[in-house]
Amino acid sequence: MSECILIMGAGSVGSYLGGCLAAAGLEVHFVGRPRVIxxxxxxxxRISDLxxxxxxxxxxxxQLHEQVPAGLAPSVTLLCVKSGATAExxxxxxxxxxxxxxxxxxxxxxxxxxxxxxxxxxxxxxxGMVPFNIAELAPGHFHRGTGGALMAQQHAALLPLQAAFSAxxxxxxxxxxxxxxxxxxxxxxxxxxxxxxxxxPLREELLQRGYRRCFAALQEEALGVLAGAGIAPAQVTALPxxxxxxxxxxxxxxxxxxxxxxxxxxxxxxSSMADDLxxxxxxxxxxxxxxVVRLAVAHGRQAPLNARMVELVTAQTQRGRPYGxxxxxxxxxx
Numbered sequence: 001m002s003e004c005i006l007i008m009g010a011g012s013v014g015s016y017l018g019g020c021l022a023a024a025g026l027e028v029h030f031v032g033r034p035r036v037i038x039x040x041x042x043x044x045x046r047i048s049d050l051x052x053x054x055x056x057x058x059x060x061x062x063q064l065h066e067q068v069p070a071g072l073a074p075s076v077t078l079l080c081v082k083s084g085a086t087a088e089x090x091x092x093x094x095x096x097x098x099x100x101x102x103x104x105x106x107x108x109x110x111x112x113x114x115x116x117x118x119x120x121x122x123x124x125x126x127x128g129m130v131p132f133n134i135a136e137l138a139p140g141h142f143h144r145g146t147g148g149a150l151m152a153q154q155h156a157a158l159l160p161l162q163a164a165f166s167a168x169x170x171x172x173x174x175x176x177x178x179x180x181x182x183x184x185x186x187x188x189x190x191x192x193x194x195x196x197x198x199x200x201p202l203r204e205e206l207l208q209r210g211y212r213r214c215f216a217a218l219q220e221e222a223l224g225v226l227a228g229a230g231i232a233p234a235q236v237t238a239l240p241x242x243x244x245x246x247x248x249x250x251x252x253x254x255x256x257x258x259x260x261x262x263x264x265x266x267x268x269x270x271s272s273m274a275d276d277l278x279x280x281x282x283x284x285x286x287x288x289x290x291x292v293v294r295l296a297v298a299h300g301r302q303a304p305l306n307a308r309m310v311e312l313v314t315a316q317t318q319r320g321r322p323y324g325x326x327x328x329x330x331x332x333x334x
Contacts, residue, residue, distance in 0.1 A: 003027065003160045006074035006097075008089055010036050010064075012134040012272055013106060014080030016142040017150075019047040022057050024164035029063040029072060037064050039139035048137075049144040050266040051169065068096035076157055077103045078128070079116060082276075083287035086112045087119040094120035102157050104128040106150070108189055108272075109287030110182050113153075127178040128152035129185050131236065132170075133202065133269045145202065145269025148236075149173050151181055183226060184234035187241055189288050190218040190306075193313045196273040196283070199322025203265040209252050210325030216248040217334045218289065221305045225296045237262065277316055285313040308332055 003026045007018040010032030022028040022045070030040065044059040077097065081089045086107065093103060099122045105113040106128045113127035131148030149171035152158055162172040175181065191206075194214045198205045205211045223241055226233055237244060238261045247258050256263065276283045289306035296303040312323075312331055323331060 003076075003164075004029070004072070004074045005161070006068070006072060006077040007031065008068070008077055008079050008093060008103075009081030009085070010040070011080060011082070012136050012142055012275065013130055014078065015040070015045060015136075015140075016047055016134045016144060017078055017080065017106065017130075019045045019055075019057055019142065020168040021161070021164050022061065023047070023055055024167050026160075026164055027063070029065060029069065029074065031065045031068055034066055035139075037066055040064055043140035046138075046141040047144075048141070049169070050146065050264070050269075053169065068092055070096060072096065073098050074101065076161060077101060079103050079105045079107060079112070079125075081107070082282065083107055083109045083112055083284050084282055086115045090116035090119035090123070090125065094122050097123065100124060102126070102155060104152050104155075104158070106130050106152075107287075108186070108192075108284050110179075110186060110291050112287075124155075126153040126155060127182060129178060129181055131185065133265070133271065135268055135270050135272075136275060137268060143266075143268050145266045147264065151175055151178060153178050180232060180234040181236060183231055184236040184241070186288060186291060187219050187222055187233055188236060190222060190292075191215045192271040192273040192288060193283075193285055193309050194218070194328065195271040196277050197312060197316060197323045197328060198325070199274070200270075201265075201267055202269045202271065203263060203267060206259075206263065206265075207252060207256070208325035209249075209255070210327075210329050212248040212255065213334060214328050214332050216245045217305050217329075217332065218292075218309060219248075220245055221303050222292045225292055225299070225301055225303055228301050229295055229299045231295075273313070277313075280317065283313055285310050289313075305332060305334065 007014040010030040045057040048054040117125040129151040132146045154174040165172040289309045292306040
């Protein structure tokens, strides 16, 4: 294939998606932090998943950069930086890429494509969505621990990526409007801070009722805020949001019976927010719970539980130890 793809932000998501595209035969350029780029240069890129795939892309086959290379004209750029770095990354892309280049935000949160477009008015910035969890198991090794199909706003330039991702075992759905999907995904991502504060892998965390109660409380509050704003989130899991709330709150032995599909998570999976806390990096809590708080304020409402979760995650570096399943609900105030 002759497609050239740029990964702007070769963290967990960017490295995994780029690795899959490279394995499919596309020319992929990775731009990332010095730590990640150094590991890829030394070890190559290893991608694995819960289905048993384990594939290595040798370092000699990787195009690695710490800055966007001059003269590059990618067919598509996948923007995979953390939400707080969106404007800066988009400005770098505008300075380096030809006018009209396509950029797809594969980030958590709601407004990153709009923020990228504002910072790079000469580019075409569209929203996308990554449904699955990616964990960095070791330097250069990125593991997909859950399933689902990628989504992005429709654009003809994305058709080759649709075919490439399909060949790698998961789809890319192209939709005319992604806003409802983004809110549906954000509702699920409200478990990210719970998982990060638990200090446990995702599956182990979800098997503790106290943590599930926190997840459900954050979701319920967010659903009330969305209803007040006239926003209907898309269903992005096997259960509609309101039914999921009831299932999350069930005793664990009943939850295990009814949520078998939700629990198809391997033991290695954890949230990216957990990785950020472990490495002392800035988290995306403002793009998740903070987004709910801002929407509430914009419509004359409050979201005290999501606001409290922002405080807990922000203070976690000073706390230095995880919350137990009975401790976190008390700290959250439920």
